[in-house]
Amino acid sequence: MNFSEYPIESLMYITNRPEIVFTHGKGSWLYDNEGKRYLDFIQGWAVNSLGHCNDGMIEAMDKQSRLLINPSPAFYNEPMAKLAGLLTANSCFDKVFFANSGAEANEGAIKLARKWGKKYRDGAFEIITFDHSFHGRTIATMSASGKPGWDTIYAPQVPGFPKADLNDIASVEKLISAKTVAVMLEPIQGEGGVIPATREFMQQLRALTQKHGILLIADEVQTGCGRAGTLFAYELSGIEPDIMTLGKGIGGGVPLAALLAKKEVSVFEAGDQGGTYNGNPVMTAAGYSVISQLLAPGFLEGVRARGEYLREKLLELSAERGFEGERGEGLLRALMLGKDIGPAIVDKARDMQPDGLLLNAARPNLLRFMPALNVTTEEIDQMMAMLRTILDSL
């Protein structure tokens, strides 16, 4: 079937998409309707933790969908309980609420913090967030985000999200008042361009929030679930947040997200929080398969090793081409180009023949790499070779 035969005009316009329809994928490779294959270093936007069409996930969803697809969120089901147990056993948190998207998990975190503020902080409701942060596309999470322009596009915003500067503790302290209930941040700003909060800053934030008796919320929608080389990125800084959100990688490609909290912060009462699909058995069965595979002996060590390998290769390329180095953790990395050639590289990489390469320029002056966590070193080599070819042609 030709591209022109797809009724794409029926889709609401939201962004410019290339004239490609993807039909299938396996591991690090995606295939389009004309049989062209693409080496995928985007993976659904850091979502497909185990690459395309992972066998374990297929089996888990197939099995679960034959048993039970939806008993209603008003009842327990087995995969929902098993996945919650796996998450609490392998994190510092005690309680889990499942949602469908990162934004929805963050909405839950905001509500939980505000509820806690009502109960314990005299109605405090403000949550300090950061410039260039990204927390989702609902009205409240857009208001929490520090993405330039987002304060005006659907104005008025939801109030109560003053913005501080990442890695500047004084900028946070300055904003704390009797109205403050929490500080929320991404341990590594993903959409902002892979900007890590330093270990020192995370520790300062933990100390500061503790001193003022307010909550620390980690938005690990992008950094969680092995992406940063540890199961959760907060582990890298040796601190424990009070609340964490997960999305993207937890579902390995299906809509699943989670809100996790320490038990003393888990203050929802009956009816405060919900959602038709929360804890859906097919999605949580997929998530259970993903997290189990990440916890298999040696898997996360492998992510760290391949992250280090990618880092070395990017540094070599940077030195060779006069770029400005690289940054990131695990398999969430960025190559700093020093000039705004990111979008041109992304287009050329995708259109390359015979095989294409899928990359992302989170900002015009950098490339972001978010391959499958089980990407091979051979695939990293292949990507680097393709990237060199593109740079030669620019």
Ligand SMILES: *Cc1c(COP(=O)(O)O)cnc(C)c1O
């Ligand atoms: C992608 C992302 C979100 C939003 O997740 P959705 O599933 O698109 O709603 C929130 N926070 C961070 C850090 C993200 O990277």
